Amino acid sequence: SVLYVKVNRVLLMLLILMSLVVLYSKMFKALEGGSESEVETDIPVVICASEERLGAAMTTINSVYSNTKASVFFYIVTLRDAIRLIRRQYIEKTKLKEIRYKILEFNPMVLKGKVKPDSSRPDLLHPLNFVRFYLPLLAISNHKRVVYLDDDIIVQGDIQELYNIKMEPGHAAAFASDCDLPSTHEMVRSVGMLTTYMGFLDYRKQEVRDLGINPSDCSFNPGVFVADVEEWKKQKITKQLEKWMSKNFQENLYSSALAGGVATPPMLIVFHDKFTTIDPKWHVRHLGWSPDARYAESFLQEANLLHWNGHFKPWDYPCVHLDLWEKWFIPDPSGKFSLVRPEI
Template structure:
């Protein structure tokens, strides 16, 4: 072997050795960073971000915009994220009414004490649902009380004339002021976004199928539905984001009407008064709202309520 070939071989071996050392060093650095920042490891739950407020302090003036949002114990992080998104994208004078259960109050107060958010915590009194949900222990366990909090908006905000309701899984990417300023036609108690108008409304509800028409939620073979004269192919609406005219809501006794159907359904749950499937029974609010608002759907812009499959 010539001297030139020996030099080439030595050079190749040196390059390989260098790459091996570099690779090991990078691996060690990666391990070190993981040890220094354990919260970023896969599967870790990050703490609530409360410092976003210091980066987005704005002067909030003008009329108050009441926003009602629910906060189940198992979804407090989602509620915080939703509030965060509203605050980041608007300079409006937003006041949050956070509806939660007793078990979550301390946790919420601890977090909110570190913020400048205007808010009040409303403890949802479970007595309000007495006689309105099934008494079967197995069914009661499956019922999420805060699912029906939206039915009682005038109870939470008796002085308000207009309010925005948001589910805890909502992310607001625009100015909430625009949604609040949505006009509601005279004689209508609320404005919703119809599912059929949304390009992303092809979500699936277990046991129901595509959730963009009444037939996905209501059993049109039931006499109770037949008597209402509802059409099965009518486009449904998503009650996760809506604007309510509480003056009209109270005049039309919307809450009382919803309570009536809940009580009737609770008594006849064994025959499913109008639920499409037992898997949906008292787990979602849509059927009750579809029945009450069947002839008075006023639409807001669809981009306020895009939906995505879960």
């Protein structure tokens, strides 16, 4: 009977292992819709497109596509409910029909036991916010690097410049450090912008203190980054990120942070002092932090990438510098996504 119990345990372990393999293999399901197959010389750009914010993601894609001469291949990651809308409405019926792309369906089941709804901003808990943790599991085997962009962004420069950044040896990703925020961000700092680890991690918890990260160290925003796919795999970055998600699920290490949500802190922990810094002009952010803090137009014109992170998005109102974002906006042919603007 002891042998019988042992055999049953082995079989159970194998079953669990197989279930995990199946789950991860189905995490990103590639769907038809790409105009061509991707090739090694393409610049792969990953953008998540939720059903409620499709117009935002398509604006980002349009800005990237319109401002480069390079061959870009878009990986549009979404949930099942938005697939038909993306392909048959937004892409096939607009100028975006010229882009080369593949739609990937993300399986949110992979987040079970790692994320719980305890944020004051439920939008930060959207399953697609965690796609950035799983980049090497996308169907991007032809690419050594990938550019990841949030959907509240417009790109004014040539994405090829960002993609070709010289990565430091042993670094799996490149971000814009909050140490490098331009002086024009000082006014945003005064309304509570978070620029250090203290704003994202709960230093009252022993496990956080044991990390040995100085709370005044500069943070970074993971809404824009370049990933070295091979280095990411080699360092098992996804496993490390999942570890911190699970720890937070059990011990609330950072979910009470002011504005970090639960997707930013694991990135801050795993990549602390282990990332290449990108030119600050390639991530001018916090445009969505306050409806009152405006930046100099000359400064914004010179920026290569603008990011409306924060509550005040350029498709809503109030917001700042909406004219720069709206320049790349493509009206939704289905009419589901519409801009909120003040009545004149």
